[in-house]
Amino acid sequence: MQPSVRDQILEIAESRVRIGGYDYFSFREIAKEIGIKSASVHYHFSTKADLGAAIAEKYRIDFLKKLGSPKALMDSHENPIKHYQQAFRNSLAQEKKMCLCGLLGAEIASLPPQVVDETKKFFEENMLWLTEAFQVAEDMSEVIAKKRALREIALLEGGMILARVFDEVSIFDDILA
Incomplete structure (x- = not known):
């Protein structure tokens, strides 16, 4: 089944932001890629800010949904921290x-x-997820788990930046090793 126009808009806009940041997309470019008029993009999202917020919301929801529950991962003998890193x-x-x-x-x-x-919600919810993951995977207090969660997010985001700068995924792997 063909995705709806709204879903196509979200998909294209998300892809562009993930490649070049918030300023890397325009309604006109998205419309051209789908083969619709720019006014059709505006029909679904009044402003670029509305579309940007919708992209971040969808990304946050999808990302956390794919992760699943830290406890369920542990119950299936999968380390939730390794699972998070793999994502x-x-x-x-x-x-x-x-x-x-x-x-x-x-770009905040x-x-x-x-x-x-929406960007803050992503990080807040990821912090909660990781805090729980550290608690169930490594049996640590909430205070220590929160500190480890902060460090983990910083490590992963920074690792992605360095791997991209040097165009070497192995750099990301080395950081996690």
Whole structure:
């Protein structure tokens, strides 16, 4: 089944942001790629800020849904921390793209408020997920798990940047080793 026009818009806009940041897409370019008029993009998203927020929201929801529950991963004998790291590596190695919210986070000072809000939600929810993951996987206190979660996100986002700068996925792997 063909994705809806709205879903196609979200997919193209997300891909562009993950390659070049928030300013790397326009309604006109998206419309051209789909084969519709720019007004049709505006029909679904009044402003670029509305589309940016929708992209970040969808990315956040999809990312966390793919991760699943840290406890369920442990119950199936999978380390949730390794699972989380692999999600980042797959983006970099297989999709050849950066973390959408990592890129948006780097641009936070110049983003519209609704995009900022969704970007923050991504990191807040990832912090909660990772905190729980460290607690169930390594049996640590919530305070220590929160600190480890912060460090893990910084490591992964930074690792993606360095791997992209040097065009070497092996750099990301070395950072995680």
